[in-house]
Amino acid sequence: MADCGIGRKAAVLAVLLVLAAAASLAYGSTDIDLASALRGEGPDGIILFSIRLPRTAAAVLSGMALAAAGVLIQTATGNDLASPNIIGMNSGAGFAVLLFLSFFPELFSLLPIAAFAGGIAAAAAVFLISSLTGGRTGRSSSLILAGIAVNALFNALISTLSSLDPDVMGSYSAFSIGGFASVRGSQLAVPGAIIIASSAAALLFSDVMDAIMLGDELASSFGYRPGHIRAMLAALAALLASSAVSFSGLLGFVGLVTPHIASHLSGGGSRRTLVLSLLLGPLLVLLSDLLARTAVRPSELPAGVFMAMLGVPFFIFLLIRRARR
Amino acid sequence: MIAVAGLSIRTGSRFLLEDISLDLEEGHIYALLGDNGSGKTTFIRSLTSYFHSYSGSILYDGRELRTFSRKERKTLHSLLPQLLPSPDLTVRRLLSMADGAAEKLCSFGLERIMDSRVPALSGGERQMVFLALALMRSARLYAFDEPEASLDQRFRGKTEAEIRKLRDEGRTVIVSFHDISRALSVADDIIVLSGGSLAAFQSRDAFLSERTAEKLFGLSRAQYIGEDGREGIIFIE
Numbered sequence: 001m002a003d004c005g006i007g008r009k010a011a012v013l014a015v016l017l018v019l020a021a022a023a024s025l026a027y028g029s030t031d032i033d034l035a036s037a038l039r040g041e042g043p044d045g046i047i048l049f050s051i052r053l054p055r056t057a058a059a060v061l062s063g064m065a066l067a068a069a070g071v072l073i074q075t076a077t078g079n080d081l082a083s084p085n086i087i088g089m090n091s092g093a094g095f096a097v098l099l100f101l102s103f104f105p106e107l108f109s110l111l112p113i114a115a116f117a118g119g120i121a122a123a124a125a126v127f128l129i130s131s132l133t134g135g136r137t138g139r140s141s142s143l144i145l146a147g148i149a150v151n152a153l154f155n156a157l158i159s160t161l162s163s164l165d166p167d168v169m170g171s172y173s174a175f176s177i178g179g180f181a182s183v184r185g186s187q188l189a190v191p192g193a194i195i196i197a198s199s200a201a202a203l204l205f206s207d208v209m210d211a212i213m214l215g216d217e218l219a220s221s222f223g224y225r226p227g228h229i230r231a232m233l234a235a236l237a238a239l240l241a242s243s244a245v246s247f248s249g250l251l252g253f254v255g256l257v258t259p260h261i262a263s264h265l266s267g268g269g270s271r272r273t274l275v276l277s278l279l280l281g282p283l284l285v286l287l288s289d290l291l292a293r294t295a296v297r298p299s300e301l302p303a304g305v306f307m308a309m310l311g312v313p314f315f316i317f318l319l320i321r322r323a324r325r
Numbered sequence: 326m327i328a329v330a331g332l333s334i335r336t337g338s339r340f341l342l343e344d345i346s347l348d349l350e351e352g353h354i355y356a357l358l359g360d361n362g363s364g365k366t367t368f369i370r371s372l373t374s375y376f377h378s379y380s381g382s383i384l385y386d387g388r389e390l391r392t393f394s395r396k397e398r399k400t401l402h403s404l405l406p407q408l409l410p411s412p413d414l415t416v417r418r419l420l421s422m423a424d425g426a427a428e429k430l431c432s433f434g435l436e437r438i439m440d441s442r443v444p445a446l447s448g449g450e451r452q453m454v455f456l457a458l459a460l461m462r463s464a465r466l467y468a469f470d471e472p473e474a475s476l477d478q479r480f481r482g483k484t485e486a487e488i489r490k491l492r493d494e495g496r497t498v499i500v501s502f503h504d505i506s507r508a509l510s511v512a513d514d515i516i517v518l519s520g521g522s523l524a525a526f527q528s529r530d531a532f533l534s535e536r537t538a539e540k541l542f543g544l545s546r547a548q549y550i551g552e553d554g555r556e557g558i559i560f561i562e
Contacts, residue, residue, distance in 0.1 A: 210412070210414065213413070215408075215412075221403060223394075224395065225377065225395075268442050269415070
């Protein structure tokens with residue numbers, strides 16, 4: 001039953017995604033005249049092309065990246081409670097941003113690079129510790145434990161920096177909630193290219209992901225090296241999540257909840273789950289951002305707030321449903 | 326032929342397997358016996374590429390196991406693990422990993438679970454699904470780690486029939502057992518491990534005539550004649 005109609009589900013999600021993207025372009029904290037905006041005329045044209053278009057693209061890209069990263073991490077660790085945060089991404093990126101704000105406040109435009117570097121560095125530390133403690137087959141629990149340790153360390157460093165320099169807390173708090181209010185088009189080119197390439201790579205690895213889901217013994221008997229595969233999938237996830245964090249801030253929750261909804265819809269299987277996640281993640285982020293912009297017009301809330309408000313109840317619903325099955 | 330020579334596996338200072346040497350021939354069923362912790366699972370894992378570092382050698386037709394490429398390893402060994410995973414896949418998707426595995430599951434009379442997801446299966450159903458997958462992979466060695474543990478009588482019979490069929494097709498089969506009587510009803514040769522070392526490696530007939538079970542496990546033998554007149558042996562404490 002769950003197997004049939006996967007194409008239809010993907011098509012429905014794709015249509016919803018296009019509609020949400022269109023809505024994200026058309027609506028916002030101010031009303032614009034679409035006809036003149038589309039001709040690129042006046043302030044409405046500037047709002048459409050310089051503000052809403054990059055913002056919409058950013059929401060779509062970060063949704064793709066975090067959702068795909070979630071699927072990859074959950075597969076790599078064999079733990080469906082794992083998300084990009086677990087490999088230290090958020091705390092690493094957060095610490096780097098805070099460090100940068102404290103010491104180079106004038107270089108504000110380089111923040112995305114700091115976030116990316118911090119996320120990758122934290123993930124690398126997690127992999128290193130995990131490979132030292134996981135034995136030769138790279139047990140998945142060692143990755144999670146290493147993640148907890150690295151997260152704790154970076155969170156302590158974040159607290160230290162923010163106590164020493166309370167001025168940076170304002171900028172940091174916007175970053176930590178996550179949102180797209182200040183995204184510019186030029187920020188998106190590099191992370192966008194990484195996200196699209198990494199998502200495509202993840203799709204190519206879906207057979208490998210199915211094999212790793214069979215556990216280390218069976219995956220080995222199929223010729224795979226499970227430890228290498230886990231590291232590769234997690235590295236791909238780190239690349240995706242760091243790219244997203246660099247322009248969207250710590251929008252972590254989508255990476256946890258999207259794979260669950262997607263696997264519920266897909267009936268299992270890495271390729272289907274990944275395809276649906278790549279549609280569902282952007283949809284969830286776009287809707288959250290749209291609500292964030294329009295709910296308290298003309299003021300704005302960060303998208304991360306609505307992400308949690310939309311995602312958490314649904315997530316809890318899925319957990320309860322699964323427990324009863 | 327699979328030639329194991331001086332095989333040792335260790336974690337830290339503890340030997341999981343120590344200096345195992347034996348040859349496994351085509352067209353034979355080898356039963357692997359031993360107490361818990363004797364190294365049965367480790368031995369099966371070592372034959373199916375679970376360990377990439379081991380000392381000694383494991384030669385598949387004269388070539389060292391670790392020198393095979395990933396693609397080659399895939400068709401070298403097929404495994405039914407003792408602890409079965411519970412991947413979030415449908416049975417149909419899982420069985421698509423080996424040609425004919427879905428048909429094999431149907432031949433067990435289990436077509437009704439074809440569209441179920443693996444985590445929703447009962448222990449015995451899951452065992453038969455992974456058995457079907459293991460049986461239909463093309464491989465030189467078929468390794469089954471306690472395939473009967475969670476099965477009822479009917480599926481045990483089907484499992485044993487399939488294992489015999491593989492042997493009759495000329496494959497090498499190794500099966501670990503908890504129950505010596507079951508092992509003797511299936512196997513041509515018996516391998517006994519004890520504390521990671523090879524305690525006995527002999528034909529079924531030699532195992533019985535030399536009273537190896539009595540010596541190694543301290544068991545007593547009971548002979549019976551079934552209602553159909555067939556003679557059998559069971560081992561009792």
